[in-house]
Amino acid sequence: xxxxxxxxxxxxxxxxxxxxxxxxxxxxxxxxxxxxxxxxxxxxxxxxxxxxxxxxxxxxxxxxxxxxxxxxxxxxxxxxxxxxxxxxxxxxxxxxxxxxxxxxxxxxxxxxxxxxxxxxxxxxxxxxxxxxxxxxxxxxxxxxxxxxxxxxxxxxxxxxxxxxxxxxxxxxxxxxxxxxxxxxxxxxxxxxxxxxxxxxxxxxxxxxxxxxxxxxxxxxxxxxxxxxxxxxxxxxxxxxxxxxxxxxxxxxxxxx
Numbered sequence: 001x002x003x004x005x006x007x008x009x010x011x012x013x014x015x016x017x018x019x020x021x022x023x024x025x026x027x028x029x030x031x032x033x034x035x036x037x038x039x040x041x042x043x044x045x046x047x048x049x050x051x052x053x054x055x056x057x058x059x060x061x062x063x064x065x066x067x068x069x070x071x072x073x074x075x076x077x078x079x080x081x082x083x084x085x086x087x088x089x090x091x092x093x094x095x096x097x098x099x100x101x102x103x104x105x106x107x108x109x110x111x112x113x114x115x116x117x118x119x120x121x122x123x124x125x126x127x128x129x130x131x132x133x134x135x136x137x138x139x140x141x142x143x144x145x146x147x148x149x150x151x152x153x154x155x156x157x158x159x160x161x162x163x164x165x166x167x168x169x170x171x172x173x174x175x176x177x178x179x180x181x182x183x184x185x186x187x188x189x190x191x192x193x194x195x196x197x198x199x200x201x202x203x204x205x206x207x208x209x210x211x212x213x214x215x216x217x218x219x220x221x222x223x224x225x226x227x228x229x230x231x232x233x234x235x236x237x238x239x240x241x242x243x244x245x246x247x248x249x250x251x252x253x254x255x256x
Contacts (some may be wrong), residue, residue, distance in 0.1 A: 004063075005030045005168055005199050006051075011060035013046050020046040022223050024060070028168070031197040033190070035210040038220035039243055044203050047220070048170060051201075052084050053077035065167055075104075081167030085157045085174055093146040097138055097156055098123040100145060101130060101163045130163035135192040137185075151182025158189050169193060170201045175209065187213060207236045219243055 004027045011024040021043045028034055038044050049055040051062060053071030062069050064080055071077040074084070091100050102123045109119035127141060136155040138148075145153055154174060161169045171190070175183040190213050193200055204210050210217060211231060219227035219242040227242040241247035 004028060005032075005065060007061075007063040008047075008051070009061040009063070011047070011050055011062065012058045013050060013055065014058045019223050021050070021057075024225055026218065026225065028199055028201065031194075031199055032216065033194055033200045033202065033214040034216045034218060035202045035204055035214040036218050036220065037204065037210065037239060037243060041222075042220040042243075043223040044220050045172070046223070048084070048172060048201075048203060051077070052082060052170065078164075081165060082170065083161035083164065083166040083168070084170040085154075085161060085172065087173050087176065091145045091153060091157060094144055096144055097141040097159075098127040100156055101127050101160045105164070126163055127159070130159045133192075133196065134159050134161075134189050136189060149182065151178050151185055154178060154182070154186055155189065158186065166198070168199050168201070170203075172203045173205070174202075175204075175206065183209075207239065210239075211236070221245060 006026070006028040008024050008026045011021060011026070012019075013021040024043075024047055026047075036044050036047070046055075050057045053074045053076050056070065056072070062071070064082065069076075069080060071080070077084075092103060095103065098120065107119040107122045107126070108116050109122075110117040124141060130136075131138060134155075136159045138152060138155065145156065148156070158171070158174070175186050178186065187209065190200065190202070194213075202210070202214060215231060217227070217229045217231060217234065217239055218225055219229070219239060221243065226248065227239075229239065238247070
């Protein structure tokens, strides 16, 4: 059994002559929380798109849970156990909480072809279990997403990652558009996932948040990983120096 839940070896993505990601070697241990930081265009989103099957790498390997994968779509990555909370959330405004959690993965009570009957009771029960697991508090499960605050919407998207047998959670700027109280709620959920031993990759520009929540900080610059820093061995100024290029590093091999 691999000592890592996720490894990438030489992960590279080119768009014609543009080298968006070059030779990314990354490793994530079980239960570890890692932040990915970098300026706009540094390669963070490109890296995540390769991991989640949104795009296929130009070259390199993705080893997840001990098995090499070439994900053809986000559905394949999700089925393997990678659950992602994107900035866009991908929620259906006119559906309630259970319907959003099980969108595309509905539980069927009777399979009658195009007239199949959903098992709404089972989906509600599984939704409640997911909310308990993540510590999310939603007063009314039958409320539509349209009628929820930004923080509640984000919490629903996060709870969706716990409704299934996820082995890795990736969050892309989960609090970028939230207020102080809503941000605190999402951060508490991340701490709950940490306590449950769920590995997580957090993409964030929020330095305070990163130092509060993760074990390790990886910095991207110009399509390359330039720093792999243990939280307790660095500070905000050091991280900013790598982000801006004032301090240069060499691409690292594996986890610290």
